[in-house]
Amino acid sequence: MVELTAIDGDKAEARKLRIAAVGDIHVKETSDMGLIRDLFADASRSADVLVLAGDLTDTGTPKEAERLAEQFRACSIPLVGVLGNHDFEAGKVDEVKTILCQAGLKLLDGSSTEIDGVGFVGTKGFAGGFGTRMLGSFGEPAIKNFVAEAMSEAMQLEIAMRGVKAKRSLVVLHYAPIQETVEGEPREIFPFLGSSRLAETIDRFPVDAIVHGHAHRGRFEGRTPGGVPVYNVASHIEKPGGQAFAILEI
Ligand SMILES: [Fe+2]
Numbered sequence: 001m002v003e004l005t006a007i008d009g010d011k012a013e014a015r016k017l018r019i020a021a022v023g024d025i026h027v028k029e030t031s032d033m034g035l036i037r038d039l040f041a042d043a044s045r046s047a048d049v050l051v052l053a054g055d056l057t058d059t060g061t062p063k064e065a066e067r068l069a070e071q072f073r074a075c076s077i078p079l080v081g082v083l084g085n086h087d088f089e090a091g092k093v094d095e096v097k098t099i100l101c102q103a104g105l106k107l108l109d110g111s112s113t114e115i116d117g118v119g120f121v122g123t124k125g126f127a128g129g130f131g132t133r134m135l136g137s138f139g140e141p142a143i144k145n146f147v148a149e150a151m152s153e154a155m156q157l158e159i160a161m162r163g164v165k166a167k168r169s170l171v172v173l174h175y176a177p178i179q180e181t182v183e184g185e186p187r188e189i190f191p192f193l194g195s196s197r198l199a200e201t202i203d204r205f206p207v208d209a210i211v212h213g214h215a216h217r218g219r220f221e222g223r224t225p226g227g228v229p230v231y232n233v234a235s236h237i238e239k240p241g242g243q244a245f246a247i248l249e250i
């Protein structure tokens with residue numbers, strides 16, 4: 001949990017925001033939407049804001065997005081999120097974005113929003129690996145394009161972070177910014193689960209916490225090299241308290 005010290009004389013600053021966060025709900029045309037509805041209703045009772053950390057749909061079809069959007073009615077608190085790689089699969093990402101945003105999702109796409117004194121800043125992120133084993137921009141154009149995509153996501157995040165005015169902030173990603181929270185996945189796929197470039201960017205700013213998904217078999221908690229708490233909130237990962245979502249207080 002992230003807890004900040006109250007600032008004397010400023011009640012708005014002192015009040016912690018309770019944030020429910022979950023990733024990778026992967027809504028399919030055959031999904032049991034009662035479970036999703038219950039998740040949104042439970043989160044609305046437990047928190048002030050619900051954060052969705054990407055892979056909102058399973059194959060990125062407008063039909064899946066519509067099924068999810070219908071359930072947003074069960075969410076009575078602000079809904080903030082990023083897309084994941086699965087949301088791009090059908091090649092209909094603009095339609096998916098429109099459906100979800102019109103139903104009330106505040107999409108973070110290299111952008112930020114402020115709710116009750118907390119800045120939410122996010123982007124999907126990309127792959128490329130971690131630390132000294134990170135893929136470098138060398139060789140064939142295809143490799144350089146791959147690395148350029150990871151650098152572009154980090155750059156968009158940096159630009160968005162520069163725009164955050166709030167003293168408290170949460171970064172929302174789909175891909176992992178550190179290796180620690182993907183551990184538990186097969187080592188062979190670590191490079192496809194995230195990129196240290198994201199953590200390098202985030203560590204240049206005062207951030208209270210980071211949430212991500214994508215690594216379904218990863219670990220719940222880790223820290224960036226700069227000490228920022230990182231939570232892998234993929235729906236498949238057991239959360240403290242046994243709820244379907246993590247609760248962070250910022
Ligand atoms: Fe996923």
Ligand SMILES: [Fe+2]
Pocket residue numbers: 055084085086174213214215
């Ligand atoms: Fe994913």
